[in-house]
Amino acid sequence: MKPVAAPKNNVDKNMLGVFRYSRRAIELVWKTSPALTIGLAIATLIAGILPAAMAYVGQLIVDAVLAAIDIYKQEQVFHYQTALNYVVLEGILVLIIAASQRALTAQQAILQGLLGHKVNMLILEKAQTLTLSHFEDSEFYDKLVRARREASSRPLALVNKTFALLQNAISLSSFAVLLWHFSPWALILLVCGALPSFIAEAKFSGAAFLMFRWRSPEVRQQNYLETLLAREDHIKEVRLYQLGGRFLQRYADIFQKLFKESKRLILRRESWGFVLGVISTLVFYGAYGWIVSDTIIGAITLGQMTMYLLLFKQGQSAVSASLTAISGMYEDNLYLSNLYEYLEQETSSSITGLTTEPKPNDGIRFEQVSFQYPGSQTAALSGINLHIKPGQSLAIVGENGSGKTTLIKLLTRLYRPTQGRILLDGLDLTEWGEAALLKRVGVIFQDFVRYQLIVGENIGAGDNDRFQDESGWQKAAELGKATDFIDQLENGYKTQLGRWFKDGQELSGGQWQKIALARAFMREEADILVLDEPTAAMDAQAEASIFEHFQEHTKDKMAILISHRFSTVRLAHEIIVMEHGEIKERGTHEALLAQQGQYAHLFKLQAQGYR
Template structure:
């Protein structure tokens, strides 16, 4: 319950910050309409009393009752509107303000989370859960308004009950308290169910989307794995259905208990009314008023179950979001403002001192590694798969934090600089690049957002990235859509073509440091050398870091660093390392032999 209260307080503050007038207006209107049914009861009793006296004693005038009837009719008409102010209606009204508002707030908050933190799998998984529940704030505001209005309505009915009889008040209060207690108990059980459902839904969603992806669908078809994938999905979704069934059965049992409670409540009330009428203490007007009171109270209480269920679901999502943004390290704007945006002087761009890093509890990928990278230098990082090349550049870019050791940029620790300074100075291509469902121009131009509309700059970047020849076969040139997520007329590039687009994006960034991680892994050997030559020739005094497990390109670099066993095995220029006949020479000759043939034309 403590976490729910914290989530409710956090969500309320957030809702008021996003759109205060909306929640205040609908809350006040809902409360006002909720009181009207109790007000109607007093008019109802007054009218029945006057008519009863007129019929039995012949005193009074029927015309005297007409104003009260008209007033009650007007109130009934307005009160009828309150039936429309249910959870679904308010959710629809508040959706744009609070769903999109929460989504925007969360994305803004995520921008203050360091990339080194967002790169962690645990943080990324939690963020996925957080961003997928943007409706939680709308659940809180809509069902919260309805729930508060129903509680106000119940209190007003209790006030009417107290005005009639202490016994009626006590029985009505007992029924209300018991009903609310049962709702609270059931919501506690549902919260456990929701957390389990979320886990299994995530699992089922993975298998469901496999056939929807072109690459995985191809693999599934080739290896005839459809039945296996379907079986895995059924297994995961069976758990979801089981938990949903348990949740629905719980709600059905709750409704049955509440209905039974209502009949017991009505039975006790009717017995009391019969007894009081027999003793002459209660007239027909009061009896009819009490019956209407019981019906109105029951209607308000029965609505609580659905509203509470939706509110509880919203609080569950808000609590996950609250804890994520409270516990995940973020950049403090005030503290960040005190840091420098000016790099230090010197010839060394990056310096690593005794850096070690491991993923989770695995063996270290980097172990006590030290390295200096000079300004204007073209550096080649080579090594077998898993040697730590990509890990090293992610540490240089601040995407990962070392477990030990120190990393300096222009002579200062990364923490000495303002948030995002490294990203503003370094452009990077990663082997797991992503092409957006944008135009070709936008896919390249996003490397330098301020110049997306600069067609000439985009064309120059595509020329440097080797992607310019692709334009000749595109129907719309730069305006051709990439992929077919929405627009089915989009073009789907091959792996090598997509790689050229992504490399062009890095050139578009036009930053002083350029890092390329396996920029030619999908290219043929000739295209690969052309790619690296183009990078080398267009560096223009920039610091360039080239990464590949294929080392034929390395001879183009000013310096070659060979990674092995978590450290630097050797470093130098191509000819020097070949003459040493060490690990680099071994890699080079082993890869080169596959491009050689003997006199018969066969491979050795």
């Protein structure tokens, strides 16, 4: 897959500031748990200082043993006891280092869980401030997928590498003091021996990140195919049309494409890592030979040789780990850019606003409203003018794609008009506070959600303030004509719906629609009720009963009905016929029949089906 300009520029920008997100990551971890962050710092400090102390004690042990061997027997007891004391001291240091490492591991594991939850909460909370257009934008959805995939673990990974860098810096400082007594050149060799590994890591970190960004669409396709092949609401049709083999093959093809790219990158990274690792090994063994030679000629003691070899080996590992940590921090910064790019997505200020209307009971007004979906070249709505007063009902008819549901999305402020404005009681919808506006609206979309919750909660979802109000459930169910089957369920309103969880019970399409209708009635304060194809899965008798009931209980409300069944829409005070995003006809049922236009034509076609 060829790289694109935008991600490349983004990577270049991050290369100029390896630590761009380090401060923010540390702040995020600190806010998650100050106590654990301090604990990490203390354990890191201990783990950084003690290795050098252990190496020095190791020298003292060897020298004490050699002294005890070389001197007269009467003095052996003293040096023997001294050597044993050093052994005990080294054992204590080993225990302290082991405890600090365990403390680091435990605290990191606990922080991982807490931080993962916190970041996921940030992502989900941000999602609640986004508009519907964000979720319908494939590029933005890729951004969301990238943020969720690894950003929950990367902040802690970045902080861990920061502490690891600090630990290694402390260790190297103590190593440097001891190695300086051997030769300043040893320090230079120490750094040079670790550079090749760093070069190998840094070279491929950016490439891995770019591959991660480019893959987002393919990964989403794989996830979607998994959903088709393993979800109960899709598997029926997949099995019926024998699509399983085709979708599995498509899934495998995407995997093979991604696997080839990953394999190529892995082989290149490991090959370069081996070649450059050979250089590091040669440098280390060169220093090894130098130290051994100095020991043979008597320039240093055997104990010093042991210490210097240990210091050089651990020092080289510390330098390599430090450089690798810096490389990893760069990579973590790249991944964290996905998270903060998502969290910093601009959103319209729709939460706060006015809560009182300048013209009470004026109703809903559409004034020259037009709308065009992002990226579309044609208008979904054009020049819509409407006025719905309290106590009036409006029916909307038209072919699929004529703009009926789009109009409802604008009314519920899921979208904002491209041109014109929508008023509720004299106040532009954009000026209403979101909570105050949405309390006045009850909606059933044709693709309503079938919550995998108990019956009562499925209904209670219509009013979050009364989500657990059992008396409210029953009242709403009566208004939605859902009590006829709820009362027959073994656990009534406590019955688990859907097949995702234990003892779940599936409903018919018509029963689900009655649950959705009850959900709309749950919002008692709502004076705007919108039903978008609410009875498509019901039989004619049930539909007639529902709408007779609906008319009776919405006399003082503004009701908007979208339906293809003319036996239903004929009861509305006004009917509009939409075509290509425009209102072509409007009037009562009788007036539209008299016009002999599109409505009359469609009505006659449908009436013939019942003869």
